[in-house]
Amino acid sequence: MAKIKQEIRALSGDEAVAYAVKQADVDVVAAYPITPQTIIVERFSEYVHNGEVDTEFVCVESEHSALSMSLTASATGARVFTASGSAGLALMHEILYVTSGCRAPVVMAITNRALSAPINIHCDHSDSMVERDAGWIQIYVENSQEAYDSILQAFRIAEHQDTLLPVMVMLDAFVLSHTLESVNVLPDNAVQRFVGMRNIPLIQGHQGKPVPFKLDPDNPITMGPLDLYDYYFEHKRQQEEAMEMAPRVISEVHDEYARLSGRNYGDGLIEPYRLDDADLAAVCLGSTAGTTKTVVDHLRKRGVKAGLLRLRTYRPYPTQEIRAALQNVKAVAVMDRSHSFGAHGGPVFHEIRHALYDATIQPHIVNYIYGLGGRDMPPTLIQEIYTSLQRIAKTDQVEKPVQFIGVRE
Amino acid sequence: MTPKQKTWKEVPIGGVCWRPSTDYPTGDWRTLKPIRNPEKCNRCLLCFIFCPDAAITWDSEAEDIGFAYDYCKGCGICAHECPKDAIEMISE
Ligand code: SF4
Ligand code: SF4
DSSP: OOOSOOEEEEEOHHHHHHHHHHHTTOSEEEEOOOTTTHHHHHHHHHHHHTTOOOOEEEEOSSHHHHHHHHHHHHHTTOOEEEEEOHHHHHHTHHHHHHHHHTTOOOEEEEEEOOOSSSOOOSOOSHHHHTTTTSSOEEEEOSSHHHHHHHHHHHHHHHHOTTTOOOEEEEEETTTTTTOOEEEEEOOHHHHHHHHOOOOOOEEEOTTSOEEESSOOTTSOOOOSOOOOTTTHHHHHHHHHHHHHHHHHHHHHHHHHHHHHHSOOOTTSSEEEESOTTOSEEEEEOTTHHHHHHHHHHHHHHTTOOEEEEEESEEESOOHHHHHHHHTTOSEEEEEESSOOTTSSSOHHHHHHHHHHTTSSSOOEEEEEEEOGGGOOOOHHHHHHHHHHHHHHHHHTOOSOSEEEESSOO | OOOOOOOTTTSOGGGOOOSOGGGSOOGGGOSEEEEEOTTTOOOOOHHHHHOTTOOEEEETTTTEEEEOTTTOOOOOHHHHHOTTOOEEEEEO
């Protein structure tokens, strides 16, 4: 149980994010509005206008500029936040790589929204899934409470000396971004104690001397210059090393926050739900996990050994943890809210199969592409998935490994 | 010449430079080489100011300019800017 008194506020997911950023003592926010992230930026600009925060708020002319500004502000040692989604995130694509390559610990909230065309403002994960290789830590949240909690954790994870990687926190468009929830918020001073000041490590500078790793006129360094076949590869290898350190950092920060707030999300990497003795497991990310948990409870009452694995951290990918969580089930249904056209399944499906390739006994693994462009995923459809898993477990046969669910045939 | 190359564990992260850029002689990228005619040159130093590679040097004793050909990439800006037409770009 939490020892600290918390306040319950009625907040949408976007508002919960803005509130967390307000409390986290952020130096610079540079953002460009895009539905359904807009409320994050609007609420935060109100805090700035009302003098409730001491943040430099930069209105930029595009998302490309928003992230360029965030990266360069971060390079000076500032704590930086930005937010985007969908086409906005796609426009940031180039700078996502520059940010992670410069090891700038920027924190960004993404409201997961479909990509055009046809134009659509509703939820799916296509926008952030396509950026999974950009060298950012990716955390997908289930509800607005977790959005608030994860933004606070994200600053600690990003700025940790062993990671120094940018972090994106994903929340589902409208389902979370615009839906009011009761959100427990910590007192300002507890948040400030938890997030602390940004630590600047020392780095080897121009003359081989140790200097603070930030742009500083008194100790000038050069960041991100031309790096050809002689050193580029070494710098990429370092990014992978940071990703390998990240699971420990994510779990430590998650656990410390859990002790403070009384809320935990599995180990911070994955959240197994009634999986211990499960025969059938669904795997998903984001708000669908909430609906799926209800379906699992319902099935359990009927004696069906159903469970759920929610992936919270998608990058770094918790391969070992996933394998340990799923290797004793008979059949797994991976739910992908994005599609890799022509790849015979969605990205999560491929990576779950990859995680289980080295398991002693491999369960059957099937894929359901669902919810594109905000298509509803009601409990009845999730139940259908478990029904087909029951059939697979019983017959030991898979007829169709990849299916679309919720689309009119 | 280039010192022994370091491993990924030895170089600073984030592409931070730990060596000066003068460790990279870029003069061999050049196809055209600037040659100055000292007769025409009045030492106005416009070329010194305009050279994007800081490859034009100033010798204060001799009160004259020089070219650091190890770094001059042959862009021709000096020749273009010279008010005296004192610099000619010749094929390497
Ligand atoms: S610009 Fe021309 S005249 Fe002036 S110093 Fe250079 S070479 Fe000489
Ligand atoms: S050719 Fe270009 S690089 Fe070379 S000295 Fe002239 S201005 Fe400098």
